[in-house]
Amino acid sequence: MKSRDVFSYSFSAIRLRKLRAGLTTLGVVIGIAAIVALLSITQGLQDTITRQLQTGFATDTLIVSTGGGFGAGIGGRTGADSGFRLLINYTQMINGLSPNITTSIAIIQRVGFIKSGNITRVATIVGVDFAEYSDIYSSTFVNETGNIPLIPTNETVVVGKLVSNPWKNGTLFCNVNDDVEIKWINATVIPAKNETYTGHVAAVLKEIGGFGVGPSDSSVYIPISKAESFFGTDECNMIIVKLKNDDKATINSASKAIKDAFSNEVSVTSATAVLNILSSVFSVIELFLAGIAAISLLVAGIGIMNIMIVSLMERTREIGILKALGMKSRTVLMVFLGESTIIGLMGAAIGIGSGWVLANVVAIVFHGGGVFFGNQAMGTGGISITPVLTPTVLLGALVFGVGVSVVFALYPAWRASKLKPVEALRYE
Amino acid sequence: MTAIVEALNLKKTYMLGKVPVEALRGVNLKVESGDFLAVLGPSGSGKSTLLNLIGALDKPTEGKLLIEGVDVSTLNDNQLAGLRRRVGFVFQFFNLIPRFTARENVELSMSIADIDRAERRKQAEDLLETVGLKERMNHKPAELSGGEQQRVAIARALANTPRFLLMDEPTGNIDSKTANEIMGLIKRLNEEKGVTIIMVTHDQRLATQAKRAVQMFDGVITREIVN
Numbered sequence: 082m083k084s085r086d087v088f089s090y091s092f093s094a095i096r097l098r099k100l101r102a103g104l105t106t107l108g109v110v111i112g113i114a115a116i117v118a119l120l121s122i123t124q125g126l127q128d129t130i131t132r133q134l135q136t137g138f139a140t141d142t143l144i145v146s147t148g149g150g151f152g153a154g155i156g157g158r159t160g161a162d163s164g165f166r167l168l169i170n171y172t173q174m175i176n177g178l179s180p181n182i183t184t185s186i187a188i189i190q191r192v193g194f195i196k197s198g199n200i201t202r203v204a205t206i207v208g209v210d211f212a213e214y215s216d217i218y219s220s221t222f223v224n225e226t227g228n229i230p231l232i233p234t235n236e237t238v239v240v241g242k243l244v245s246n247p248w249k250n251g252t253l254f255c256n257v258n259d260d261v262e263i264k265w266i267n268a269t270v271i272p273a274k275n276e277t278y279t280g281h282v283a284a285v286l287k288e289i290g291g292f293g294v295g296p297s298d299s300s301v302y303i304p305i306s307k308a309e310s311f312f313g314t315d316e317c318n319m320i321i322v323k324l325k326n327d328d329k330a331t332i333n334s335a336s337k338a339i340k341d342a343f344s345n346e347v348s349v350t351s352a353t354a355v356l357n358i359l360s361s362v363f364s365v366i367e368l369f370l371a372g373i374a375a376i377s378l379l380v381a382g383i384g385i386m387n388i389m390i391v392s393l394m395e396r397t398r399e400i401g402i403l404k405a406l407g408m409k410s411r412t413v414l415m416v417f418l419g420e421s422t423i424i425g426l427m428g429a430a431i432g433i434g435s436g437w438v439l440a441n442v443v444a445i446v447f448h449g450g451g452v453f454f455g456n457q458a459m460g461t462g463g464i465s466i467t468p469v470l471t472p473t474v475l476l477g478a479l480v481f482g483v484g485v486s487v488v489f490a491l492y493p494a495w496r497a498s499k500l501k502p503v504e505a506l507r508y509e
Numbered sequence: 510m511t512a513i514v515e516a517l518n519l520k521k522t523y524m525l526g527k528v529p530v531e532a533l534r535g536v537n538l539k540v541e542s543g544d545f546l547a548v549l550g551p552s553g554s555g556k557s558t559l560l561n562l563i564g565a566l567d568k569p570t571e572g573k574l575l576i577e578g579v580d581v582s583t584l585n586d587n588q589l590a591g592l593r594r595r596v597g598f599v600f601q602f603f604n605l606i607p608r609f610t611a612r613e614n615v616e617l618s619m620s621i622a623d624i625d626r627a628e629r630r631k632q633a634e635d636l637l638e639t640v641g642l643k644e645r646m647n648h649k650p651a652e653l654s655g656g657e658q659q660r661v662a663i664a665r666a667l668a669n670t671p672r673f674l675l676m677d678e679p680t681g682n683i684d685s686k687t688a689n690e691i692m693g694l695i696k697r698l699n700e701e702k703g704v705t706i707i708m709v710t711h712d713q714r715l716a717t718q719a720k721r722a723v724q725m726f727d728g729v730i731t732r733e734i735v736n
Binding site: 096399412501 | 566617621669
């Protein structure tokens with residue numbers, strides 16, 4: 082029997098039992114839709130976060146911090162049991178460590194408050210050298226309104242978009258040329274002391290949307306010299322080192338030079354390394370989610386097996402007729418596998434479409450509801466996730482859907498093929 | 510004349526639970542090309558078992574069954590399927606596929622034999638015309654009378670130009686008037702087209718219409734009658 086005739090015969094059997102075939106297909110649809118939706122959302126989230134990180138980090142930079150690496154660098158000093166302190170003026174020494182290092186800047190940051198009018202908001206106060214910071218983050222530390230002075234005065238303040246416009250309803254918290262009060266609770270003295278000064282907003286940054294160690298929408302930038310006196314420290318949270326390029330060799334040699342210079346008292350993290358870690362974390366998450374979704378597909382597979390066994394019992398006589406007409410056992414097997422292939426194909430195709438729609442609906446709902454990083458209190462702004470359906474996921478879902486259907490139909494199909502014609506014809 | 514079917518001391522034993530049942534106890538039979546043989550016998554005499562063995566639907570327990578000189582017991586599954594494609598089977602209960610039309614039912618046996626769609630469609634129409642059912646070829650079995658269904662079954666059995674037709678009580682499930690028409694058709698196929706026919710029946714009257722008949726009882730042939 083020709084393959085086309087086998088499929089045609091299988092299809093006619095499916096058409097005869099539309100409701101049953103429909104319900105069986107629904108199992109595959111749900112499984113595939115779950116896989117596609119979860120994977121495309123995860124992939125979209127990964128892409129978004131990677132993009133945001135690439136915006137936040139510059140790939141040709143290294144982050145030098147004390148103790149536990151990148152996390153410690155952001156949060157402040159941890160694990161520096163040896164008493165090592167990362168000082169602001171280490172930048173000069175770092176600059177001379179390797180020809181691959183172009184420049185380096187120190188960053189001091191504290192969680193503080195910014196007051197405009199009668200409203201006080203929490204903000205991250207970041208002390209940087211405006212000129213060098215603009216040079217390293219030339220695409221993100223960019224003014225939308227006002228001007229970022231390369232030689233700022235002590236009162237100069239540059240605010241992120243979300244600081245200026247936190248409510249996004251037309252009312253601004255502060256704007257260029259406004260005087261704002263910068264406040265920090267100094268807990269290093271007992272009793273804790275409120276430190277305040279009045280700054281002058283020179284510029285509002287363009288919306289960045291990213292997160293990481295680079296410029297952020299929710300930060301308030303003040304000159305490094307002012308930060309030193311305001312926070313009363315000569316110690317920085319991290320030093321950003323700009324390299325000549327982002328080649329792996331350049332990153333490795335510069336990292337080694339810095340670590341050696343500080344006798345391994347510092348952590349040196351590259352943006353590329355962070356992205357790689359993130360990528361592996363997402364791979365594990367994807368695998369985990371796909372595994373959960375695959376369980377529903379396995380349940381669908383058992384449903385297919387169940388239906389096929391019922392179908393086999395109902396059609397025993399028909400199989401007897403086919404064999405009496407000269408159909409080979411192998412062809413009977415193909416007829417049954419053909420039915421499951423059609424169910425798998427239809428289920429996978431509809432499942433992929435449904436999963437894609439579901440992923441987009443979820444992305445819209447999540448973005449609208451501010452679930453993923455959309456929490457204003459976190460000060461990161463809303464990140465829109467665009468679900469990504471890669472050809473691998475598409476093809477994988479199709480193959481998996483059909484594969485599960487075929488695998489679970491193997492046993493009933495094999496039983497059908499092994500029926501003896503004379504016994505099958507006698508079956509009532 | 511060439512022997513198409515030759516049974517030599519053919520035996521078949523079934524197991525009914527743990528009890529062996531001897532359905533055939535040593536049948537010797539020879540059917541030649543162009544023959545029309547009726548196998549007569551009461552229920553349980555072994556005539557249907559004999560027919561199933563000749564149609565390669567089952568294998569003998571003992572003895573030899575030669576179809577066109579080939580010993581059936583030496584054939585594997587695929588070869589048996591190939592043999593069945595060269596045999597036309599007509600069943601008492603028609604055994605048509607309910608979801609297919611008359612034409613599709615006839616086409617089915619040709620599609621199993623790898624015949625192209627256009628060719629099998631034409632042949633199916635010709636065969637249905639031969640059995641006088643061309644006008645009803647697009648009807649499904651449920652829309653056809655018993656006699657019409659049996660005509661479709663005969664047309665299906667004639668597809669692939671079989672070496673012989675095996676008929677198991679072909680008129681057993683239809684009224685006497687239609688049964689006469691079907692018998693007329695079967696005789697015409699034998700006389701005019703030279704189709705070799707082996708027909709199982711319990712009806713003495715129908716057996717007289719065959720060229721010769723054998724009487725079976727308790728798994729053996731007890732008598733041979735030449736009409």
